Amino acid sequence: MVVVHHLENSRSQRVLWLLEELGLPYELKLYRRDPKTMLAPPELRAVHPLGKSPVITDGQLTLAESGAILEYLADRHGAGRLAPLPASxxxxxxxxxxxxxxxxxxxxxxxxxxxxxxxxxxxxxxxxxxxxxxxxxxxxxxxxxxxxxxxxxxxxxxxxxxxxxxxxxxxxxxxxxxxxxxxxxxxxxxxxxxxxxxxxxxxxxxxxxxxxxxxxxxxxxxx
Incomplete structure (x- = not known):
């Protein structure tokens, strides 16, 4: 199952949206921003060295960067939906x-x-x-x-x-x-x-x- 490491008020909202569009089951792990600095918490570094969101895990795969995540999800799990055909x-x-x-x-x-x-x-x-x-x-x-x-x-x-x-x-x-x-x-x-x-x-x-x-x-x- 895809696990989304989701930071509140962040780019990772797009990942949740795409997963909902695909109807793909996923697990959500929510992280709160520091109320003073508005930065991501240090716990995210345990998932990815940059300590930023979005990050997903899918089996043995750990993937960061919004664009890379969305392309991966649409291509691997989209079954032809939400991504145009190659070479078109x-x-x-x-x-x-x-x-x-x-x-x-x-x-x-x-x-x-x-x-x-x-x-x-x-x-x-x-x-x-x-x-x-x-x-x-x-x-x-x-x-x-x-x-x-x-x-x-x-x-x-x-x-x-x-x-x-x-x-x-x-x-x-x-x-x-x-x-x-x-x-x-x-x-x-x-x-x-x-x-x-x-x-x-x-x-x-x-x-x-x-x-x-x-x-x-x-x-x-x-x-």
């Missing part, structure tokens, strides 16, 4: 989005989180204007325009379909959920991009998404 045009799109979500889209969103925290952090009074000035300039000159470019790109991709990899919902949509939810929470994704907002509504309405929330507990983007 949709498969290439699928692979692209599986890597794009964390490799291209998530970094500027993470930078925004960090620099927003710098602007609001407690510090000696003489350091505040310097630190906040630097953070503001980096955000205005690089981070915000970069996020805007990504959101425009993603909005255009949905102009002729409901899902990213093709006409059917796939694990690529699951993979994209975390960064796009982060973009809605703190990256400027709003009603000005109706296709993306509609896509978020569609994924949140899926029964399997709701079941994953019931299993994993309340989910909100840390920010």
């Amino acid at each position: 045009p949709e498969r290439l799109k699928y692979s692209y989005w599986m890597h794009y979500a964390e490799g291209s889209l998530m970094p500027p969103l993470l930078m925004k989180l960090i620099f927003d925290r710098v602007e609001g952090a407690r510090m000696p009074f003489f350091a505040k204007p310097i630190a906040r000035g630097i953070a503001h300039k980096v955000s205005a000159a690089y981070i915000t325009p970069n996020i805007r470019t990504h959101l425009d790109f993603l909005e255009a991709e949905l102009q002729d379909r409901d899902w990213f990899a093709g006409p059917a919902f796939s694990a690529a949509d699951v993979q994209l959920s975390f960064p796009l939810e982060a973009a809605q929470a703190r990256g400027g994704l709003d009603a000005s991009r109706p296709r993306l907002v509609g896509w978020l509504h569609r994924i949140h309405s899926r029964p399997a998404y709701q079941r994953a929330l019931e299993r994993g507990g309340p989910f909100s983007i840390i920010g």
